Amino acid sequence: MPYAMGPNNYGKSGIRLVRVARDTARHGLRDLTVHTALSGDLDATHYTGDNTGVLPTDTQKNTVYAFARDGIGPIEAFAERLARHFVDATPAITAARVQIEEHAWTRIGDHSFTRGEGGELRTTEVVYDGTSARTASGVRDLLLLNTTDSEFNGFLADEYTTLPETDDRILATAVTATWDYRAEPDDGGAFYDQAFNAARGALLAAFADTYSLSLQQTLHAVGERILKAVPEVGEVRLSLPNRHHYRFDLERFGLDNPGVVFQAGDLPYGLIEGTVRREAA
Numbered sequence: 001m002p003y004a005m006g007p008n009n010y011g012k013s014g015i016r017l018v019r020v021a022r023d024t025a026r027h028g029l030r031d032l033t034v035h036t037a038l039s040g041d042l043d044a045t046h047y048t049g050d051n052t053g054v055l056p057t058d059t060q061k062n063t064v065y066a067f068a069r070d071g072i073g074p075i076e077a078f079a080e081r082l083a084r085h086f087v088d089a090t091p092a093i094t095a096a097r098v099q100i101e102e103h104a105w106t107r108i109g110d111h112s113f114t115r116g117e118g119g120e121l122r123t124t125e126v127v128y129d130g131t132s133a134r135t136a137s138g139v140r141d142l143l144l145l146n147t148t149d150s151e152f153n154g155f156l157a158d159e160y161t162t163l164p165e166t167d168d169r170i171l172a173t174a175v176t177a178t179w180d181y182r183a184e185p186d187d188g189g190a191f192y193d194q195a196f197n198a199a200r201g202a203l204l205a206a207f208a209d210t211y212s213l214s215l216q217q218t219l220h221a222v223g224e225r226i227l228k229a230v231p232e233v234g235e236v237r238l239s240l241p242n243r244h245h246y247r248f249d250l251e252r253f254g255l256d257n258p259g260v261v262f263q264a265g266d267l268p269y270g271l272i273e274g275t276v277r278r279e280a281a
């Protein structure tokens with residue numbers, strides 16, 4: 001058929017869900033953003049507007065809130081419950097992808113919490129195809145900064161190169177990391193929180209401990225450390241913007257600058273991305 005539909009999916013993006021646990025006077029708080037995406041036999045709606053098989057995105061959103069009624073658990077387990085439901089309960093749907101970002105609040109009292117606008121997110125993506133679920137977890141916007149132990153030199157120079165070599169700079173980034181789990185754990189609940197904490201801890205330790213000769217080298221060190229810390233992880237994908245900090249020239253004012261005053265850069269920024277695998281490709 002000419003003008004045939006290629007791969008397609010549909011769902012609700014940005015479902016903002018807050019759940020309070022009131023089992024005791026010390027309340028719990030969860031704050032999630034959920035995205036659903038369903039695919040399957042959706043030719044009729046695309047070719048003729050026949051919506052018989054279409055589960056509305058509004059219903060998908062309502063399902064997320066209804067499923068939260070009796071508890072959420074780790075975001076990975078919640079995403080899988082939803083993905084399985086959308087496929088198992090909807091005849092036309094053969095695959096579902098559910099992505100969740102969790103916004104962390106810090107407790108300041110029994111029923112009081114604080115969090116900064118923006119801030120680090122814990123993330124997951126579950127894809128269920130009617131047979132098995134694939135789960136990835138990670139972090140987004142995890143800000144990291146080393147004030148020293150970072151160099152960048154020995155790089156290729158051509159007629160357009162102006163960057164000076166440096167043997168001491170600030171290394172700063174906002175980490176997006178995603179790691180795939182190789183197998184589905186039997187005990188979904190506890191496993192995902194433990195694995196997340198181990199992976200995040202490994203990420204932080206690798207960033208702090210690595211004497212960096214490039215952000216690329218740091219990327220590999222971070223991926224390697226996560227793979228060593230969590231045997232169930234098969235590969236780690238990292239996206240590391242280089243949040244440049246320029247040593248500010250104070251000589252114009254007759255002052256030296258022994259690595260203490262920096263101008264934080266904005267745009268453009270270097271973007272270092274890569275996948276670290278357990279086995280050589």
Ligand SMILES: O=c1[nH]c(=O)c2[nH]c(=O)[nH]c2[nH]1
Pocket residue numbers: 152163213214215216242270
């Ligand atoms: O760690 C770095 N990697 C680069 O590829 C690069 N390029 C650049 O200008 N600064 C840096 N820093």
